[in-house]
Amino acid sequence: MKVGIAMSGGVDSTACALLLREKYEVEGFFMRLAQPAYDDQKKGVEELASALGINLHIIDLHHQFSQKVLDYFTATYFRGHTPNPCVICNREIKFGLFLETILDHGMDRMATGHYARIECNENRCRLFAGDDCEKDQSYFLSRLDQRQLNSILFPLGSMTKESIYRYVEQQGFHGFRGKESQDVCFLENNRITDFLESRNPAQTGSGPIVTGSGEELGVHRGLHCYTIGQRRGLGISSDSPLYVIRLDTATNSVVVGKNDELFKTSVTVKEVHWLAGSAPSANKKYKVRIRYSHRGSLAQLSLLDNNRARFVFDQQQRAVTPGQFAVVYDGSELLGSGIIE
Structure with a gap:
């Protein structure tokens, strides 16, 4: 069986490649998305693939990522909601277009370093949380379908993060500790609000901060700057702590209330x-x-x-x-x- 390893340059995908090259014919695949440090990451992945002794393919999906993930991310915030780009990326990009490309390159399966488990029989595939509950990533895979699940391998699903560090170090690969990837890959060190405003400055208008009864307490900087449950950064004063309980796009208002209203x-x-x-x-x-x-x-x-x-x-x-x-x-x-x- 031929397996395409989704490589990111991190310890998980490296462990994935090390484990599977003992059993299958493997090749590496790396996505170009919207990573601010793409050139550095690409260089690191190329060095890893060389050290692993496997071929590497660079797949450019940055236009599709912008259309399917970044547009969703931006539009959702400006509707007064809070998106989860990783869920959409997994469905549309990583296990969508990227998976299709890997299979088109002659691979039988795609493997990633996700902390989750898949069990398939002749009827259907089932998805389970990873055994390491602190690292479990099944939540982000909740929009996958049977066709996708049937084409994926998660070799790390029954392992812990610490055991993976030890395994790759035993194989001669070091320097991964303390280099966890961040949740939102396209932000790097940028603030969400700065990113949103750069993509859609026309929708960043201010408006009132009000109580549930309509009393105006202050002015907000744009609905995209707030999320449900937020307390800090509201710029208002009151006798008791107030939290964001609703974002009202119809009136462009941030509605605040007491903790029990959440x-x-x-x-x-x-x-x-x-x-x-x-x-x-x-x-x-x-x-x-x-x-x-x-x-x-x-x-x-x-x-x-x-x-x-x-x-x-x-x-x-x-x-x-x-x-x-x-x-x-x-x-x-x-x-x-x-x-x-």
Whole structure:
């Protein structure tokens, strides 16, 4: 079997290549996206591929990345919502166009260093959280489909980060510790607000900061500068702490309130996607994560019309944020996701 290794220059993709070259015929593939330090990263990947003794292919997807990921990222913020670009990139770019290109190069499978596990049989593929719960990346894979899952290998899914560092060091590869990749690759050291304003300066207008009753407390710098649950940087004073509880695009207002106003018992999602191709039973409770950093909470699933769903939680959840993905698990198996309304 021929396997194309998605290489980034980091320890995970290096470990992936080291593990799989013992079993398969492997070649390396590197994406050009919108990395600010692309030339340096490309040089590092070329040196790694040479040290590993594998061929390397450079795949230029920066135009497609801009259209499918950066445009989504920008538009979502200016709608008063909070996006997750990694989820969209995985579906559209990494395991979309990049995967197709790797297969077109004669590879049978694509392998990445993601901390997640895939189990396939003759009927379907199932996606599970990685065994290292601190590094698990299954959340970001919640929009993949059966065709994609059937073409992917995750050789690190049952390993821990520390064991991977030790493994590559035993193989003679050093210098990776302390060089974790950042979540939003295209920002590097730039602030989100600066990035957004550079892409769409026409939509950065200020407006009022108001309470739920309509009392004006100050002026905001643009809805894209705020997110649900934010307390710092509001530039207002009050007798008790105030937090962003809603972004009102109709009135261009940032609505603030007390901490207890941030808690919700239920969440409704749209554009629901089930990895199996069909919905699971609605007669049981599932673990639902409302953001990547959220560890998950039990909730009752209700299926709604127009590809929507509702989750009613056993415990109230703080700072439910429109635009983020609510991801559904049955134990460690990821079932699907929806976009929070």
